[in-house]
Amino acid sequence: MAMTNSEIADLFNKMADMLEIKGENPFKVRAYRNAARTVQNLGKSLEELVAEGKDLTRLPGIGKDLSDAIHEIVETGKFSKLEALKKKLPEGLDELLSIEGLGPKRIRQLYDTFHITSMQELAKVAESGDIYKLKGFGPTLVEKILKGVRLAKKAGHRFRFDVAKPFAEELRRYLAGFDGVVKVEVAGSYRRRKETVGDLDILVVAENWDDVTDWFVKFEKVKEVVSKGPTRSTVILSNDLQVDLRSVARESYGSALHYFTGSKAHNIKIRKMAVERGWKINEYGIFEGEKRLGGESEEEIYRLMGLCYIAPELREDRGEVEACMAHRLPRLIERSDIRGDLHMHSKNTDGHATIEEMAEAAKKLGYDYIAVTDHSRHLTVAKGLDEKRLLEEMEAIDRLNEKLEGITVLKGIECDILEDGTMDLPDHILKRLDVVLAAVHYKFNLSKKEQTKRVVKALQNPHVDILAHPTGRVIGHRNPYELEMGDIFDVCKKEGKILELNAQPERLDLNDIYCKTAKEEGVKISIATDAHDPMSLAFMAYGINQARRGWLEKEDVINTLPLEKLRALLDR
DNA sequence: GCCGTTTTCGGCCCGACTGTTTTCAGTCG
Numbered sequence: 001m002a003m004t005n006s007e008i009a010d011l012f013n014k015m016a017d018m019l020e021i022k023g024e025n026p027f028k029v030r031a032y033r034n035a036a037r038t039v040q041n042l043g044k045s046l047e048e049l050v051a052e053g054k055d056l057t058r059l060p061g062i063g064k065d066l067s068d069a070i071h072e073i074v075e076t077g078k079f080s081k082l083e084a085l086k087k088k089l090p091e092g093l094d095e096l097l098s099i100e101g102l103g104p105k106r107i108r109q110l111y112d113t114f115h116i117t118s119m120q121e122l123a124k125v126a127e128s129g130d131i132y133k134l135k136g137f138g139p140t141l142v143e144k145i146l147k148g149v150r151l152a153k154k155a156g157h158r159f160r161f162d163v164a165k166p167f168a169e170e171l172r173r174y175l176a177g178f179d180g181v182v183k184v185e186v187a188g189s190y191r192r193r194k195e196t197v198g199d200l201d202i203l204v205v206a207e208n209w210d211d212v213t214d215w216f217v218k219f220e221k222v223k224e225v226v227s228k229g230p231t232r233s234t235v236i237l238s239n240d241l242q243v244d245l246r247s248v249a250r251e252s253y254g255s256a257l258h259y260f261t262g263s264k265a266h267n268i269k270i271r272k273m274a275v276e277r278g279w280k281i282n283e284y285g286i287f288e289g290e291k292r293l294g295g296e297s298e299e300e301i302y303r304l305m306g307l308c309y310i311a312p313e314l315r316e317d318r319g320e321v322e323a324c325m326a327h328r329l330p331r332l333i334e335r336s337d338i339r340g341d342l343h344m345h346s347k348n349t350d351g352h353a354t355i356e357e358m359a360e361a362a363k364k365l366g367y368d369y370i371a372v373t374d375h376s377r378h379l380t381v382a383k384g385l386d387e388k389r390l391l392e393e394m395e396a397i398d399r400l401n402e403k404l405e406g407i408t409v410l411k412g413i414e415c416d417i418l419e420d421g422t423m424d425l426p427d428h429i430l431k432r433l434d435v436v437l438a439a440v441h442y443k444f445n446l447s448k449k450e451q452t453k454r455v456v457k458a459l460q461n462p463h464v465d466i467l468a469h470p471t472g473r474v475i476g477h478r479n480p481y482e483l484e485m486g487d488i489f490d491v492c493k494k495e496g497k498i499l500e501l502n503a504q505p506e507r508l509d510l511n512d513i514y515c516k517t518a519k520e521e522g523v524k525i526s527i528a529t530d531a532h533d534p535m536s537l538a539f540m541a542y543g544i545n546q547a548r549r550g551w552l553e554k555e556d557v558i559n560t561l562p563l564e565k566l567r568a569l570l571d572r
Numbered sequence: 573g574c575c576g577t578t579t580t581c582g583g584c585c586c587g588a589c590t591g592t593t594t595t596c597a598g599t600c601g
Contacts, residue, residue: 031574031584534592
C-alpha cells in the first residue's frame with residue numbers, strides 16, 4: 001500500500017496524541033511530533049527514499065526507532081507500535097483533543113471514570129451532570145466542553161489566505177486609524193503568507209488599550225465577542241474567522257512580533273540557540289538573567305543572536321537558520337522582479353476578456369510580455385481550441401502584436417495531457433507556438449504509477465515547455481493526484497522542462513515545499529496566474545507569496561527574464 | 573524517542589491564562 005508523506009506524518013501525530021493520553025514521557029511525545037513535522041516538510045516521498053536505500057536517520061528528528069517505523073509503514077502500510085497502543089487505548093480518544101479545554105489529562109480522567117471514547121458519549125455525561133464528579137471540572141469548563149463538541153465539526157477549518165486577506169487588511173486600517181494606536185501588525189501564519197490561516201493574530205502598541213479594545217469589538221463584522229481582557233481580546237467575525245487582538249508594550253514589540261509570527265518550530269529553534277548562550281527569549285524580550293538585552297524590533301533579536309534578518313515567509317524551521325549562519329539565505333523574489341505572465345485565457349475559450357484587453361491590463365501592471373494559453377480541444381466544457389481555431393487565434397495574435405506597443409503577446413496553449421500521456425494537439429502545431437503548457441484536466445484518479453508515467457511522457461514531448469498546476473490540488477476541495485514528484489523533478493531536470501507555480505489562490509500549485517525542492521534540484525519555475533479576466537492578473541501576488549515561502553529567488557523563475565532571454569530559453 | 577565540539581546519559585522552549593482551588597494542574601499558543 002502506497003503511503004504518502006502526509007499519511008505517515010498523520011500516523012506519527014496520532015501516535016503522539018495517544019501517547020500523550022496514555023501519560024507517556026512528554027519528550028517522547030514531542031519526538032513523534034518533531035518527526036511528523038520533518039516528514040511533512042520533506043520535498044521527496046519517503047517511499048522513494050526507502051526504495052533508494054537512503055539512511056533515514058540523517059533526517060532531523062529521525063533516529064533508529066523512527067527510521068525502522070518508516071520502513072515498516074512504507075513496506076507494509078502498518079505501524080505496529082500504534083496498532084499495539086490502540087489495543088490498550090481505544091481509537092477515537094485522540095479526536096477529543098480537538099475540543100478546546102480538553103487535553104490529555106482530562107481525556108484520560110473521562111476515559112478511566114466513564115469510559116468515554118467519543119464526542120457523543122462526552123456530551124451525554126456532560127449534560128447529565130455526572131461529569132462534575134471529576135476533580136477539576138466546574139460549570140465554566142463543562143460549558144466550554146459542550147460548546148467545543150458542538151463546534152467540533154468546524155474544528156480544524158482553516159481559511160484560505162485570499163479569503164482572510166480582506167478582513168485582515170480592513171481590520172489593520174480600522175485599528176491603525178484609531179487615536180492612540182502607535183503600531184498595528186497582523187502576525188501569525190498570515191504574516192508568514194501561508195496558503196491557509198487558522199485565525200488572525202493582531203498586535204497593537206497603544207497608550208489606551210481599554211479604548212482600543214472597545215473599538216476593536218465594535219468592528220462591524222464582529223459576530224461574537226469571545227473574551228475581552230487586559231492584554232488580549234478575541235472575537236469571531238461574520239464568516240467565523242477568529243481574531244485575537246493583543247496589547248504589546250513598545251519595548252517588547254519586536255519580541256512579541258517574533259513570537260506571534262512563529263512558526264512555533266522556528267521560535268523553538270531560536271530559543272534553543274539563546275539557551276545555549278545562557279540567554280532567554282520570550283515574548284517580552286531577550287534576557288541574560290534579569291538583564292534585558294533587547295526586544296524592541298525583530299531585527300534586534302536576530303542581530304543579538306548573531307543572525308541576519310529572516311523573512312517571515314521562511315520561518316518554518318526548514319533550514320533557514322542554518323542557511324543564515326552559512327550566509328546562504330536566499331534573496332527572495334519580489335513582485336517587481338516579474339516581467340510577464342505565461343498562463344492566461346481569453347474569450348476564445350473560457351476566459352471573459354479579449355486577448356487585447358488582457359494585454360492592455362498586463363501592460364498596466366508593468367509587464368513586457370504575456371502568453372495567451374487557451375485550452376485545447378479535449379476540454380470541451382471550456383470550449384477548448386481545435387487545430388483550426390488555434391491557428392486563427394495565432395494569426396489574430398500576430399495582427400495584435402503589430403498594433404500593440406510596449407508589450408508582446410506570446411502564442412501559447414494549455415494543452416491537455418491525454419490519458420496515455422500523449423498531447424491533445426499534434427506536434428506540428430505545438431511546434432509553431434511560443435510556449436506550450438501541458439496540463440492534466442481529467443482522469444485524476446489513476447494509480448500513482450500510471451499518473452506519473454502519463455505526466456513524464458508528456459514532459460518528454462520536445463514541444464512541451466511547462467507543466468501547468470503540476471499536482472492538480474485545489475485547497476480544501478481536491479487533493480493532489482497521485483504523482484511521484486521525484487520522477488517529475490528528474491525528467492524536468494533532464495529535459496530542461498519548467499514547473500508552473502499556479503498563482504490562483506485556491507491552487508498555489510506547486511506548493512511551498514515542492515518549490516524549494518525544485519530549486520534544490522535545479523528545476524526552473526514559471527509563476528503564472530491562469531487568469532480568466534484582467535482583474536485576476538493580480539493573483540501574481542499570491543504566487544509571489546508562495547514562491548518566497550519556497551525559497552525562490554529571481555534567478556529561479558523564468559518570467560523574471562527579459563523577453564529575448566525568455567524566448568531563447570523556450571526555443572529549445 | 574532524539575541528540576551530542578560538555579557524546580551513550582540526561583537533558584529536551586517558554587510563559588500566560590483559566591478554572592479550580594486555597595497553591596496549582598491543565599491547557600493553550
